[in-house]
Amino acid sequence: MSLTKLTTSALAIAAVSATAAAARDQVQVAGSSTVLPYASIVAEAFGENFDFPTPVVESGGSSAGLKRFCEGVGENTIDVANASRKIKEKEIKVCAENGVTDIIEVRVGYDGIVFASDINGETFAFTPTDWYKALSETLVMDGKVVANPYTMWNEVNADFPAQPIQAYVPGTKHGTREVFEDKVILAGCEATGDFEVFLAAATGDSDKAKKKAAEKACIALRTDGKSVDIDGDYTETLARIESNKDGIGVFGLAFYENNTDKLQVATMSGVVPSTESIATGEYPVSRPLFFYVKKAHIGVIPGLKEYAEFFVADEIAGPDGPLAEYGLVSDPELAETQETVSGEAVMGGGS
Amino acid sequence: MTDITPSGASLLVQDARTQKRNRAEARFKMYGLAAIAVGLLMLVILLTTIISRGTGAFQQTYVTLEVPLLEAKLDKKGNRDLADIKKVSTFGYAPLMKAAFEEKVAAAGIETSLKSKQMAALLSKDAAATLRNYVLQDVDVIGQTIEFEFLTNSRVDGYLKGRVSRDSMANDKSINAAQLDLVDALIADGSLRKRFNLDFITGADASDQRPEAAGMGVAMIGSFFMMLVVLALALPIGVAASIYLEEFAPKNWITDIIEVNISNLAAVPSIVFGILGLAVFINYMHLPNSAPLVGGLVLTLMTLPTIIISTRASLKSVPPSIRDAALGVGASKMQSVFHHVLPLAAPGILTGTIIGLAQALGETAPLLLIGMVGFIASNPPDGITSGLMDPNSAMPAQIYEWAKRADPAFYERAWGGIIILLVFLITMNAIAVLLRRRFERRW
Numbered sequence: 102m103s104l105t106k107l108t109t110s111a112l113a114i115a116a117v118s119a120t121a122a123a124a125r126d127q128v129q130v131a132g133s134s135t136v137l138p139y140a141s142i143v144a145e146a147f148g149e150n151f152d153f154p155t156p157v158v159e160s161g162g163s164s165a166g167l168k169r170f171c172e173g174v175g176e177n178t179i180d181v182a183n184a185s186r187k188i189k190e191k192e193i194k195v196c197a198e199n200g201v202t203d204i205i206e207v208r209v210g211y212d213g214i215v216f217a218s219d220i221n222g223e224t225f226a227f228t229p230t231d232w233y234k235a236l237s238e239t240l241v242m243d244g245k246v247v248a249n250p251y252t253m254w255n256e257v258n259a260d261f262p263a264q265p266i267q268a269y270v271p272g273t274k275h276g277t278r279e280v281f282e283d284k285v286i287l288a289g290c291e292a293t294g295d296f297e298v299f300l301a302a303a304t305g306d307s308d309k310a311k312k313k314a315a316e317k318a319c320i321a322l323r324t325d326g327k328s329v330d331i332d333g334d335y336t337e338t339l340a341r342i343e344s345n346k347d348g349i350g351v352f353g354l355a356f357y358e359n360n361t362d363k364l365q366v367a368t369m370s371g372v373v374p375s376t377e378s379i380a381t382g383e384y385p386v387s388r389p390l391f392f393y394v395k396k397a398h399i400g401v402i403p404g405l406k407e408y409a410e411f412f413v414a415d416e417i418a419g420p421d422g423p424l425a426e427y428g429l430v431s432d433p434e435l436a437e438t439q440e441t442v443s444g445e446a447v448m449g450g451g452s
Numbered sequence: 453m454t455d456i457t458p459s460g461a462s463l464l465v466q467d468a469r470t471q472k473r474n475r476a477e478a479r480f481k482m483y484g485l486a487a488i489a490v491g492l493l494m495l496v497i498l499l500t501t502i503i504s505r506g507t508g509a510f511q512q513t514y515v516t517l518e519v520p521l522l523e524a525k526l527d528k529k530g531n532r533d534l535a536d537i538k539k540v541s542t543f544g545y546a547p548l549m550k551a552a553f554e555e556k557v558a559a560a561g562i563e564t565s566l567k568s569k570q571m572a573a574l575l576s577k578d579a580a581a582t583l584r585n586y587v588l589q590d591v592d593v594i595g596q597t598i599e600f601e602f603l604t605n606s607r608v609d610g611y612l613k614g615r616v617s618r619d620s621m622a623n624d625k626s627i628n629a630a631q632l633d634l635v636d637a638l639i640a641d642g643s644l645r646k647r648f649n650l651d652f653i654t655g656a657d658a659s660d661q662r663p664e665a666a667g668m669g670v671a672m673i674g675s676f677f678m679m680l681v682v683l684a685l686a687l688p689i690g691v692a693a694s695i696y697l698e699e700f701a702p703k704n705w706i707t708d709i710i711e712v713n714i715s716n717l718a719a720v721p722s723i724v725f726g727i728l729g730l731a732v733f734i735n736y737m738h739l740p741n742s743a744p745l746v747g748g749l750v751l752t753l754m755t756l757p758t759i760i761i762s763t764r765a766s767l768k769s770v771p772p773s774i775r776d777a778a779l780g781v782g783a784s785k786m787q788s789v790f791h792h793v794l795p796l797a798a799p800g801i802l803t804g805t806i807i808g809l810a811q812a813l814g815e816t817a818p819l820l821l822i823g824m825v826g827f828i829a830s831n832p833p834d835g836i837t838s839g840l841m842d843p844n845s846a847m848p849a850q851i852y853e854w855a856k857r858a859d860p861a862f863y864e865r866a867w868g869g870i871i872i873l874l875v876f877l878i879t880m881n882a883i884a885v886l887l888r889r890r891f892e893r894r895w
Contacts, residue, residue, distance in 0.1 A: 138660035141827035145659040159826035362620035434834040
């Protein structure tokens, strides 16, 4: 009975102190699942080397993270949002409406996106054109727009083996999907010249609207089961490839490097993906990773600024740091980023 | 006179109809046995999969090294001032590891072409942190050479466990053949070995780069505090509600509606309670994110119907004659309930509560929404308030998180986590069965 009493009173005290003023003493981070491994490595090292508690890093996706980030200022909102894409105008507006006006944008480095298949299967050397032709819903043939007729890779490109087309691409809630559409499918669409045909056929009030419609026609993926959207994580894509040896999946570079015993990577436009080839810009499919800091929380949440500075420090995010070792392509302009953080420079100018 | 039939043979002649009925009975028994056999087979498959994949997580590879704690690296001023020594980050401890490894290789007479950096890469990233914490606890050890047992990295551990082989690591840039040669030599030397890893049960979660250091302990504490909240809230509320409904409430359409709703709530998917928790407890009441208190509140909502239903059932099973007898000798209604009915129903109530708790312990879905999944369980709480309010994870959420991570070593830990969770669930259910066997009375 006394135990029940003790716990109930403890609960009551805890609840009261929480609603009154719970001084939160650890940094709270949420957002992109691509940035999560990097953020957790930094958080762990931060907890070890500083007198602050280890920051808490939640996942959930870039959009979900930024939404929570923009909910307002205060201790029960997160301090940092991780994102595998730039914050959108729309999101900045929502932020401003809720009083989150000063946002510090920090670019931590680049992440490569690779195409990988079963280790014992055929080897592929892709170009964006191949992927466009294999996965687009509609193609232009003899000047006419037709539904994608291809079922085998050797029909797409005579150099490829006769293997059924089966691709596992990230679902639309992933930031990775956007990069895949922009840098692979759309690039292929433009390279084949199909884009011009779509543009000519597009209807719209302005050139801009027409262009948008043409892009949309380009990146629409086929829905007949040859391309499967994976809404889960890369582990799910890997499991699909293990059960269907013909499958080819889209992965992050870091994930591939941890699973080289099960996967082989395909080249893109003749370049083997690696941190080096992405850093030089040779490998075409990569995207910057960001995190966003609420300036109003600096000085209120202990350790927030130290965490941000530690994240972009040379010993962490530099080319020899643990993040690069894990698969992050370090940013050649890291020094500028460090200045942004130490000077607390917010987005859109100002101080 | 007729002959006496030989002994043993029955006089009864079964007609066709009886034979048919007997055959039907035999068939039915066979179906039942087959059903049980299928169920048992599934259980065996499940358990063998879990145990064969998960037991690896309870063992970890360690290497013994003698580390010279050089004053030149750790305390340049030489005044043993803790503030100065703290400025040396874990990166500053890397040279000590390299030196220790070179020493080891030379002492054991192992020939290797590896540079000291590649040798030190065999160690877990956690090793530097272990060393730094050791030094910070007692700065006077600086200058001495101390023997440590460090974790090796997940690839070396995978090599000893058979997950990584010389063929499979052909494209792996984290480890190469020369490093594996050194590992083999160290095994022969006796300084590198696999042993039981208590840190997996008691330790905190670790980042994606050091799966070998990740443990379940902090998530276990998170689960414990959540269960405390559930027990402290769901048991009194649930029992009070059922006593009122069963013993005092008038039987009319309002109580009927309440009864239907309680049964309905018991069937509501748990994720719904998660969304409710996010909207009410975090967004409206401003309770902190990822706190076990919020997790406990959400799970309380989920467990309440289960407890109410089982409590009402056990109250109902107490025969009315006991109530009548109590009332007959002059007890008030309340006295009859609290002195006679409730003690008799207690074993059933406790069983229901334990089963409800076990169900809540394994629940993941609502925790996803209140921010208990991620790299969360990294700081062990230092008291009851911090245990309730500070961000933490829970056992099933931790398992889910590990299963998502890239390094296959985390996959093994997810299975290991399942073993720990199952041990808890089996223990709780066994206690429930035991209580029922010992104290339940039948009328």
